[in-house]
Amino acid sequence: MKETNLHNATIWYGTDGTPFLTFPGNSANRVFTTDLNGKLLSTLAPPDGKADLGSPVANDYFAGRGNFVPTDTEQLDGLLYITTGYSNLDFVLTARILSTNPFRAQWHDLAFGGRGTGAGQFGTGHGITVPPGTKRIDVADRPNSEIDRFTRYGQYLSTLRMPLGSFPCDIDYLGHYAVVGSLHGPDRGKGAPIYILEDDKLISTVMPKEDLGLANFQHIHNAVMHQVNGKFYLIAQAWNPGDFAILEQVAN
Numbered sequence: 001m002k003e004t005n006l007h008n009a010t011i012w013y014g015t016d017g018t019p020f021l022t023f024p025g026n027s028a029n030r031v032f033t034t035d036l037n038g039k040l041l042s043t044l045a046p047p048d049g050k051a052d053l054g055s056p057v058a059n060d061y062f063a064g065r066g067n068f069v070p071t072d073t074e075q076l077d078g079l080l081y082i083t084t085g086y087s088n089l090d091f092v093l094t095a096r097i098l099s100t101n102p103f104r105a106q107w108h109d110l111a112f113g114g115r116g117t118g119a120g121q122f123g124t125g126h127g128i129t130v131p132p133g134t135k136r137i138d139v140a141d142r143p144n145s146e147i148d149r150f151t152r153y154g155q156y157l158s159t160l161r162m163p164l165g166s167f168p169c170d171i172d173y174l175g176h177y178a179v180v181g182s183l184h185g186p187d188r189g190k191g192a193p194i195y196i197l198e199d200d201k202l203i204s205t206v207m208p209k210e211d212l213g214l215a216n217f218q219h220i221h222n223a224v225m226h227q228v229n230g231k232f233y234l235i236a237q238a239w240n241p242g243d244f245a246i247l248e249q250v251a252n
Contacts, residue, residue, distance in 0.1 A: 001023070001025065001028075001032050001034075001040065003028075004025045004027050004028035004030075005025065005026055005027045005028075006023040006024070006025055006032070007023075007024045007025070007026040007070070007071050007072065008023070008024055008071065008072040008073070008127065008170075008222070009021060009022070009023050010022045010023075010072070010073045010074055010075065012074075012075035014100045016100075018035075018100060018101075019035070019036050020033055020034070020035065020036075020041070020075075020100070020103075021033065021034045021035070021036065022034075022073045022075065022080065023073075024070030024071055024072055024073055024082065024083075025070070026069050026070060026071055026086055029045075029046050029067065029068045029069060029070075030043050030044060030045060030046075030070075031043070031044040031070050031073060031080070031082060031095070032044075033103060033105070041102075041103035042103040042104070042105055044080075044095055044105055046062070046067075046068035047062040047068065047093070047107050048062070049062040049063035049064070049065065050063075051106070051107040052109045053093060053107060053108075053109060053110075053111045054094075054108070054109035054110045054111045055091065055111040055112070057089075057091070057111075057114060058089060058091050058093065058111040061088075061089045066087065066088060066089055067087045067088065067089075068084065068087060068089075069084055069085075069086035069087040070082050070083065070084055071083045071084065071085045071086055071125070071126050071127070072126065072127045072128045072170065073128065074128045074129060074130050074137070075097070075130075076130050076135060076137070076152055077135070077152065078096065078097050079094045079095065079096060079097070079108060079110070079152075080094060080095040080097065080105060081093075081094055081128055081130075081137055082094070082095065082128075083125040083126060083127070083128045083139060084125065085122060085124040085125035085126045085142070086124070088115070089114070089115070090113060090114060090115040090121075090122045090124065090125050091111045091112065091113045091114055091125075092111065092112050092113045092125060092128065092137070092139060092150075092154065093107070093111050094107075094108040094110040094111065095107050095108055096108040110153065110154055111154070112150065112154030112155075112156075113125055113139070113148075113154075117144060119156055119159070120148060120150065120156030122139065122141045122144070122148065123141055123142060123143035123144040124141065124142040124143055125139045125140075125141060125148075126139075126140045126141070126142045126168075126169050126170065127139070127140040127168075127169050127170025127171065127222070128140075128170075129170065129171050129172065129173070131173045132173055135151070135152045136149055136150070136151065136152070136157070137149070137150040137151070137152060137154075138150075138160075138171055140168045140169055140170050140171055140180070141168070142167045142168060142169060142183060143167065145161065145162045145163065145164050145165060145166050145167065145168065146159045146160060146161050146162055146168070147159065147160040147162065147168060147171050147180070148160075160200055162180060162182075162195065163185075163186055163193075163195070163202070164186060165184065165185065165186035166180075166182045166184065166185060166186060166193065166195070167182050167183035167184040168180045168181070168182050168183075168195075169181050169182060169183050169220065169221050169222060170221075170222050170223075172222075172223065172224040172225055174225045174226070174227060174232075175227075176198050176199050177196060177197065177198055177225060177232075178196070178197040178198075178200070178225075179194060179195070179196055179197075179223050179224060179225040179234060180194070180195040180197070180223070181194055181220040181221060181222050181223030181236055181237070182194070182195065182220055183219050183220065183221070183239070184219065185207070190207055190209065190210040191207060191208065191209025191210055191214075191217050191218050191219075192208070192209070192217055192218060192219050192220040192238075193205050193206065193207055193220075194206040194207075194208065194220060194223045194234060194236055196225075206234065206247065208220070208236060208238075208245060208247070212245075212247075214238070214243070214245055216238045216241060216242070216243035217236070217238045217243065217245070218238070218240075219238060219239040219240055220236055220237065220238055220239065221237045221238070221239040222236070222237045223235065223236040223237070231248065231249050232249040233246055233247065233248055233249065234246070234247040235247075
């Protein structure tokens with residue numbers, strides 16, 4: 001894992017409350033799972049073209065030795081959901097967690113999405129999120145400027161439109177609020193925006209580069225929201241050359 005790029009990170013908990021970290025290694029074409037101390041527990045290799053992934057398109061793709069480039073993961077009800085937006089396939093694939101002690105996982109027969117502009121398709125399926133308290137799968141579709149929503153069975157539900165040209169990388173939820181970090185904004189000369197939504201309605205746009213003078217925030221890869229003692233905080237990660245910032249709410 002030290003020698004490859006870890007494109008994202010997901011913390012999740014087993015049925016007994018044990019925490020795990022899962023990382024998509026986009027350049028290694030692997031998905032890694034560790035404990036909180038960093039001990040490697042599992043390495044999920046690309047589909048071998050023989051396992052049934054639940055989609056003839058995905059099955060044929062890997063039977064033809066198509067590339068596997070994971071960009072994000074989520075865990076829900078014993079399944080790992082894996083976006084592959086940097087590959088030519090651009091499906092959400094799933095792997096079944098067979099046990100956590102020892103940790104074992106294998107490819108599962110559920111795959112959905114695919115490259116395109118139609119309902120439930122992706123231009124680049126980048127980040128994947130399960131909103132707290134739900135069994136819904138949200139996928140950030142970067143070039144189509146939208147968040148596509150699915151049931152846990154991969155059935156398309158709806159699309160949350162983001163500002164055109166915003167290239168959303170991922171979405172994070174906190175109560176009625178959501179925060180979306182974007183690779184680009186509609187005006188690329190101003191750096192990347194962070195969008196704050198309340199009940200799916202855009203209520204604020206934070207521009208770290210233009211408004212706060214953070215020069216490295218030309219591109220944002222991820223942003224999350226936390227609340228501490230009644231005050232909101234945004235944690236944002238810049239991409240290329242790399243940086244992070246913690247933004248504190250100073251007024252209501």
